[in-house]
Amino acid sequence: MTSLRKRLTPTERRAQLLAVGTRLFASRPYDDVGIDEVADLAGVSQGLMYHYFSSKRDFFAEIIRMESARMVEITAPDTSLPVARQVGDGLRAYIHHVDTHEHGIRAINRGAMSADDGIQSVVSDELRIQQERILDALGPHARDDPALRLAVRGWIAFVRATCIDWVDERAVDADTVYDICMRALDGLLGIGRSS
Numbered sequence: 001m002t003s004l005r006k007r008l009t010p011t012e013r014r015a016q017l018l019a020v021g022t023r024l025f026a027s028r029p030y031d032d033v034g035i036d037e038v039a040d041l042a043g044v045s046q047g048l049m050y051h052y053f054s055s056k057r058d059f060f061a062e063i064i065r066m067e068s069a070r071m072v073e074i075t076a077p078d079t080s081l082p083v084a085r086q087v088g089d090g091l092r093a094y095i096h097h098v099d100t101h102e103h104g105i106r107a108i109n110r111g112a113m114s115a116d117d118g119i120q121s122v123v124s125d126e127l128r129i130q131q132e133r134i135l136d137a138l139g140p141h142a143r144d145d146p147a148l149r150l151a152v153r154g155w156i157a158f159v160r161a162t163c164i165d166w167v168d169e170r171a172v173d174a175d176t177v178y179d180i181c182m183r184a185l186d187g188l189l190g191i192g193r194s195s
Contacts, residue, residue, distance in 0.1 A: 030107040068126045083137040102167040
């Protein structure tokens with residue numbers, strides 16, 4: 001008896017491969033994930049994998065682009081809320097993502113792919129969007145204040161470094177990481193904390 005498998009469109013197949021890769025890179029280090037394993041789990045040949053992605057690096061870079069776009073989406077602020085709440089909600093979403101994608105986070109920031117210009121460009125774009133969101137929430141004067149821009153950029157770098165260290169050590173829980181980051185923001189900007 002032959003199994004009837006639905007033939008996927010190229011768009012569906014590409015999405016399937018990226019979903020499998022995202023799952024693998026979220027659970028294991030970059031060097032421990034092979035293209036052959038992705039192909040096998042997706043039920044396709046390695047040749048078809050290379051039809052969609054020219055290399056493992058390109059495959060991983062596309063996952064980073066996709067996840068970065070997702071991160072921008074899930075951290076989008078509700079601009080009707082106070083500034084601290086807008087930032088706090090986005091921070092909780094970011095911490096949850098780091099918690100559930102720790103191997104991918106390590107690969108981007110500390111692993112073999114951390115020096116890759118293309119991947120770092122995607123990460124930099126995402127961080128710039130987050131900075132602009134906070135500056136927008138602070139009001140029209142914020143963009144014209146170089147000290148404020150610097151403080152916001154520094155806070156984002158602090159959050160990123162804190163979360164990377166957290167996934168390595170797991171010495172505290174996610175709520176403590178959130179509190180540390182929000183206290184740092186309050187110290188820099190004096191906007192008050194709100195949970």
